[in-house]
Amino acid sequence: xxxxxxxxxxxxxxxxxxxxxxxxxxxxxxxxxxxxxxxxxxxxxxxxxxxxxxxxxxxxxxxxxxxxxxxxxxxxxxxxxxxxxxxxxxxxxxxxxxxxxxxxxxxxxxxxxxxxxxxxxxxxxxxxxxxxxxxxxxxxxxxxxxxxxxxxxxxxxxxxxxxxxxxxxxxxxxxxxxxxxxxxxx
Numbered sequence: 001x002x003x004x005x006x007x008x009x010x011x012x013x014x015x016x017x018x019x020x021x022x023x024x025x026x027x028x029x030x031x032x033x034x035x036x037x038x039x040x041x042x043x044x045x046x047x048x049x050x051x052x053x054x055x056x057x058x059x060x061x062x063x064x065x066x067x068x069x070x071x072x073x074x075x076x077x078x079x080x081x082x083x084x085x086x087x088x089x090x091x092x093x094x095x096x097x098x099x100x101x102x103x104x105x106x107x108x109x110x111x112x113x114x115x116x117x118x119x120x121x122x123x124x125x126x127x128x129x130x131x132x133x134x135x136x137x138x139x140x141x142x143x144x145x146x147x148x149x150x151x152x153x154x155x156x157x158x159x160x161x162x163x164x165x166x167x168x169x170x171x172x173x174x175x176x177x178x179x180x181x182x183x184x185x186x
Contacts, residue, residue, distance in 0.1 A: 002062035004037045004054045014061035019044040065114050072109045093120040101125045101176040103158035125176040139164035
């Protein structure tokens with residue numbers, strides 16, 4: 001248990017029976033009435049966000065979570081199998097816990113998984129990953145004056161917009177938060 005005095009960005013609380021992360025919060029004192037703590041909460045399961053007010057000092061169920069590193073092994077239906085880097089235990093995490101970034105997850109990648117005891121809550125890929133281009137159209141000479149782009153398929157099956165000079169077999173650095181091409185890896 002905790003109270004609104006424990007609030008900070010990133011804190012996870014149990015609210016209405018579900019886990020929510022505090023995206024932002026602030027004390028608010030309107031002209032009339034009592035003070036309040038205004039928060040923006042993000043549902044850890046659905047990813048949706050909403051505003052919620054609390055009374056100052058109100059008791060809330062603060063969830064103590066731990067970030068642990070796991071290595072991705074293989075997919076299994078709607079789940080992904082990971083291995084704990086310290087104990088070598090395997091766990092299964094729902095794909096949806098990784099959001100859209102899951103399309104850039106390749107075998108052997110080390111990810112951080114947020115754990116509530118032994119229960120995985122959410123997963124995060126590294127911010128940048130390096131993936132090989134498996135399929136793309138050849139660039140046409142003279143098309144680069146406007147800095148054009150084309151679509152490329154990377155080894156995980158994800159599609160990324162890349163500059164026209166990128167060819168099959170090249171390794172690219174991709175931002176997993178936005179799905180954007182960053183640079184070629186030499």
